[in-house]
Amino acid sequence: MVFNIKDSQKRRVKTDFPREIEKKAHSWIPMSDGRKLAATIWLPADADENPVPAILEYIPYRKNDFTAIRDSVRHPYFAGHGYASIRVDIGGTGDSDGYLKDEYLKQEQDDALEVLSWIEQQAWSTGAVGMIGKSWGGFNSLQVAARQHPALKAIITLCSTDDRYADDVHYRGGNVLASDMLWWASTMFAYNARPQDPEVVGEAWKENWLERLEKTPPFVEEWLRHQRRDDYWKHGSVCENIEDITIPVFAVSGWQDGYTDAVFRLLQDLPGESKGLVGPWAHEYPEVATPEPAIGFLQECLRWWDHWLKGEDTGIMKEPKLTSWIQNSEKPQVTYEERPGKWVADNSWPSKHVTNCAYWLRNGNLAKAPVEKNEKTLIPSVQEHGFYSGVFCPFGQPGDLPADQRLENGKAVTFTSEPLEDTIELLGHPKFYADLSSDQEDAFIAVRLMDKAPTGESTLISWGMLNLTHRHSHESPEKLVKGQRYKVEVKLDALGQQIPKGHRIEIAVAPTYWPSAWPSPKPVNLTLYSGEATRLELPVRSPQQQDETAGDFDAPETAPVMEREIIRKEKRTRQVIHEPITGEWTLSDYSDEGERRLPESGLQYGSVNKNVWSIREGDPLSARNRCEWELTIGRGQWQTKVQTYSDMWSDETTFYLVNKLVAFEGDKEIFSKTWETEIDRDHV
Known part of the structure; x- marks a missing residue:
């Protein structure tokens, strides 16, 4: 951040x-x-x-x-x-x-x-x-x-x-948001461990700092104790x-x-x-x-x-x-400086200018009419599906965005439309409706929506996922019955997107999406059944005359940026690593956020963050996430540093968390504590 x-x-x-x-x-x-x-x-x-x-x-x-x-x-x-x-x-x-x-x-x-x-x-x-x-x-x-x-x-x-619950960094569609749950908790774990400024609060800063170090908990423990939408999440949810x-x-x-x-x-x-x-x-x-x-x-x-x-x-x-x-429409890039x-x-919203356009799934295609007979499509588990999905909440750093989805589509089952006869504009929420069954009691479905160019590039424009045990309620999940058919709705993220004439609409369906979703306890095979119930609905907006005067904004204007000295420049790397001998896949995200000095106060501060998500092919229980932070803040002879190390993994029944906090005054270690917690899995 x-x-x-x-x-x-x-x-x-x-x-x-x-x-x-x-x-x-x-x-x-x-x-x-x-x-x-x-x-x-x-x-x-x-x-x-x-x-x-x-x-x-x-x-x-x-x-x-x-x-x-x-x-x-x-x-x-x-x-x-x-x-x-x-x-x-x-x-x-x-x-x-x-x-x-x-x-x-x-x-x-x-x-x-x-x-x-x-x-x-x-x-x-x-x-x-x-x-x-x-x-x-x-x-x-x-x-x-x-x-x-x-x-x-x-x-x-x-x-x-x-x-x-439904729309934050903890859970998405009833799934543990593995990309952000531990990362955000580790971020606040480190942020909360920083001291007050002695020039502002006086000599009490040290005693107060030690209290913060001892008493501020790793938030992830409480977040993971509430895996369904209970009163804990309803508090502060103004809906x-x-x-x-x-x-x-x-x-x-x-x-x-x-x-x-x-x-x-x-x-x-x-x-x-x-x-x-x-x-x-x-x-x-x-x-x-x-x-x-x-x-x-x-x-x-x-x-x-x-x-x-x-x-x-x-x-x-x-x-x-x-x-x-x-x-x-733009070809996929992990960083855009501009989006024309x-x-x-x-x-009003909902807008009367937006109507649903439906596509039905048929033999790997998106068709404009439902198929008359039931066709079955097997959707197998590929645990490494999702490594090129980008970050959940980009802050504008280089490399945040999804790569060309051709890197992902071989690890899911895709359905593609015929080339569009006319350019369309989408505004609002796409929805995916599925008639499906699962061969496991715990499973989820992930859906990606892409704009596929005539030259083959596939740009991710929206996505969504649903924990199938939450198909009726996020408050009262129910195990699936193996082989039983269910009708479910997956609401994808809102979008505002043009898709040009000649491009295709593409969706990918999978029961895995690491590291966005924590994997199901066992490998899952879903079966999709074609027909009226299995379809994609797109929110197509008709252009209006008042659009011609919309967004008549002034140029950006601000007060002057305060004086600051750059001590260390920012650096970002984001690497997907595949070890074919062991079948291990790793995403390593390193962000040196730099170090600055503010002449107005004399304060100097910096931060470094490293996050690693790993998984082995065919083994959902190999999923592991590690987050590390180092934060420094000081002035002259007063220098402090905090380091945090957070780990999360699971077996079929239990999540395991280890959080460690170390603090330094100057070069002297003044505090070290480790929190270790086991939490039962609850329909995830």
Whole structure:
């Protein structure tokens, strides 16, 4: 996870703001239980005489170092346009008191309500507050909105979800998301182990650091104890109480992001005012995101805030409900600097301009009509299927995206259409319906959707998977009866995609998808039965006249990036290794995120992350994931380092977890602890 700004990106750096800016680098927000949360506040210099609305970003990623660069381009921009822009470290992170027990706890929301009350009472505040956040901050913006604090008037949620079980880094379609479950837990395991800054909190930093090291748990243990959609996951999933979000919501994501689907659900389900924006971007703010085109998103934020926090008619609510980028067809690349396409606009979601187009499976083909007689297609297990699928949630790093799917298609069963007679545009969720049986009690199905060029290249444009024991419910899974036929629906990720005339539509079906899904306990053979029930449905959108004026965004604009010195440059490698003698396949993902020094504070910080997923041909129980982190932070003579090592593997009945944390002050090891846990498999 790299929090950085690329100097090469095309954007206007704005220095002449309507209001002079004052930065309060170390502010404390008191909690009712005696704890303090650390905040940085950017204000118009005359805000005490001329109070302003406030914008809150509330996340755990350390405002003084890890997000300081990204904060510098955004929060001063809002302050310069007449807002108090406030960046708070969640309790237990950064310089805030305490330690973090898990993500999205009720305590996190309760603290946010106290922060809102504190803002409301400040002399510089008009009492009107908005929340903005990407990823974690997008999640808790929705969660806090549902708590209905009277000061919170509107939110902007980016790259987030309304459903923590179905649509996050832990589980997908009822499967353990092996690519991210341990990786994200290991990330927070390391992040939470970093110390407070002695120049901010004083001599107590060491005692507080040792407490964090001892008491902050590896989150993966709790996540893996809840393998079905129980109350643990329902907490913080605002889809459970969506009617409680009555304030306006602006939901934003990108086609490369892992959280695009939530935009469409929120627009459909929210009871109040809402807008949606989906661009070509990875997991990042749209004014600095890749691939291009980036947009003037901060200007769009101001239009939103000016409307809802200042009562000005900016025209933003007169515009279409959903603006999205339809991507042109492109041959597969693991990195795109740009995704050509066009903006389109829909006044509602679901859109009346989108209709389903069905294809039925027949003898390896996608046909426009169902086959009359039942044909059986055997779908065997190939454990190494999935190594070229790309990362679940790209951050815009090189190598994140899926490679040419011809590398994968020989390890699955594919079905291909005839060349398209006309160009089509897709917007929304493809769905795959299957009449199938399994030769094992525990099994899943993975489906990939591709755009196949006339020259043979196969570009992954969407995918989905379903744990077949969850076919009726994620809350109450049921074992399969071997050989019994079931009708199931697999919802694929939303897409906005053009497929040109002469190209083909291709799908691949498999009971394996490593490392996206943790393998079933035994090798699985699925049987697909052709007929009316086994089909692919594509959301085809008809172009509209209002598309011609859609997406009329300004060029990207930011405040100046804070001064920083590059001590060590970033480096990324991503290797798939096949050892044919042993039949072992390995994906090694190495990311040196570099090291930087911030002259403003003197802080110097760096990070290195290595992740390895391996499996042997024919042996699902050989699957193993290892994640390693090294984080450094210091200033002058004060230098610290944390190292973490996380391992996950399984047998037929049990998951095994080992997490180790080592901490150094200077060259001296001051802490080492290992957590070892066994957790029963529950229908996965």
